[in-house]
Amino acid sequence: MVASKTVSSKQETWLGALAAALLSLPVPHAQAATLAGTAVSNTASASYQMEGASGSTTSNTVATEVDEILDITLRNTGTETVRLDGRDAATFAIPFVLTNTGNGDEAFQLEAADPSQEVAPTVAIDVDGNGAYDPAVDITLSGQPTPLLAPGAQLNLLLRFARLPTGAGGATITARAETGSGAPGTFFAGKGDRGSDAVVGRTRAEATLPIAYGVGSGGSVAQLIKSQTVRAPDGTAAPVSGAVVTYRLALTAGGGTVLSDAEIVDPIPVGTAFVPGSIQIEDIAVSDVADADAAFFDGAAIHIALGEISQPTTRVVTFQVTIL
Template identity: 35%
Template sequence: MKTRHHIRSHPNIRQSGYRKALLASITVALFSMPGAALAAGTLAGTDIQNVASATFDTAGGPVTIQSNTVTIKVDELLDVTVSSIDPGDIITSPGQTANVQSFRVSNTGNGNEAFRLTANVANGGDDFDPTLQQIILDTNNNGVFDAGVDVIYTAGANDPVIAPDQNITVFVITSTPAGVVDTNRANVSLAAAAVTGTGAPGTSFANAGQGGGNAVVGSTGAQSSGNGFLAVQATSVTLNKTATILDPFGGARPVPGSVVTYTLIATVSGSGVLNNLVITDPIPAGSQYQAASMTLEAIALTDTADADAGNFNGTRISVAAGNVPAGQTRTVTFKVLIP
């Protein structure tokens, strides 16, 4: 009987052992379940749930029991990066308005987040400070500044809300002072900061995260800035005028009947391109313009306002020399008669 009693009570002993094992396994499961170490890509507010189970034998057969459900709500991680997406320096010139620089603002956190934007045109270590005109949001998402289509940004009024792992393009519009010189550069930066809050990594904002969890500052401090550069290409032009005389006797004396050939040489210096160069010269009093005598780069021009670059309006000659790169010249000639 002792033996039978010992045998009958053995399942109870085993049940007690299983219960201890069950508690241990539940404890282990709660602290080691997959997903407890959250990845930044898991959407904020996501509920991670886990139920453990244990199976043990009884006299009536195997029994399975379940633990309570453990729910962990994923906190929102606040992270952002900002970078210039221009292929290089944006070329500007003295007094130029509407310089457009492009930046990408990326939400590297795991929740939908609004970001406050700030442009800085007074960064140190450069040659000049441009004037900030506007910050523009690329609302049609084509990556190109479309005046009148893309929306002007106003801090606190239309802070862009960016989904996790998504980005937006932001344009910073500036103007260049008139006093800059060739090769000057300006450092323009755009900063973005999470509206929910910024701070040292690990800083927590209770119940401020998407989905009702906390918001936790990530490795970027929930703020970032990117830098882009303006580079001045300043061109200047000098105009030199000379005259040669051919008199009726084969000499070079300015007597009646002499023909004077004027040569105008425009020299472009600096860097970049001088746009829409037009050279004009009034016909001197006491002389008469010689019809069809204009040339540009030794190519004959007509006097009428037509498809070519020359024009004589009765009192002056005008030659449209076009866009001239720095380091090049344009030469215009015309003739007058001393009556």
């Protein structure tokens, strides 16, 4: 009995802290997907005239259930490469954000790995959202999933090291929907909200976030990290003809040197066509022509003038091509 009561008390503390954490989350305005378990019903009707009199009729009612779609994103909220110099090992953490981009309440399982570390990094919920670890406030996820996140809800998280790395390296965070993950379209009968079925969405209901870190000011003064995502016409990530590839270029000043007249020149790959109007700098669209804004496409490569960058700012540029 005593043991049971102790557990209960711990759970209450845990849930109370989580409730506080989740209440502080911003509500994304873009979230409008129909909630899992919603029934969509439709009945048609008709009217007509026959020999001067009117008649009418109604159709059968068709009911369609909206399944729970399982989707997730992970986003690094800090700089592209985290500097570890002078950090306090007790409180240092790398913040990142998990977003439930599905349409149902979902919990997520997180793992962190770093081949250069003897002890795997851990993940904690950043309850107060300050980007630093505070053992009195923040909650380390020791193998258990996150609490249920509402559709569109974001959860502030922290990556923590048992001991601060002494050299440059990288950690990988992986998150998966607890209901299930895998190939888009994978079906989990009856596992969705309100008795609906659950279906894995385009993100495969799993996300991987690489975190790069460095120590000291050695190496190049700037680092350009390029990544890509592919979206095929059928919703998968297959690099087939007609698929749209979104490239993400992240330039980080790394050595304490201020960069001036920084420019990114990135040729588009052979066998692809640039998507007009797709260049964005820090999520803001810019034009393709050489004009007052910082970007243009010369027919073969995109050019991005980034001007002066002072450490440790990261500038992120995205653009799209279509596979021919």
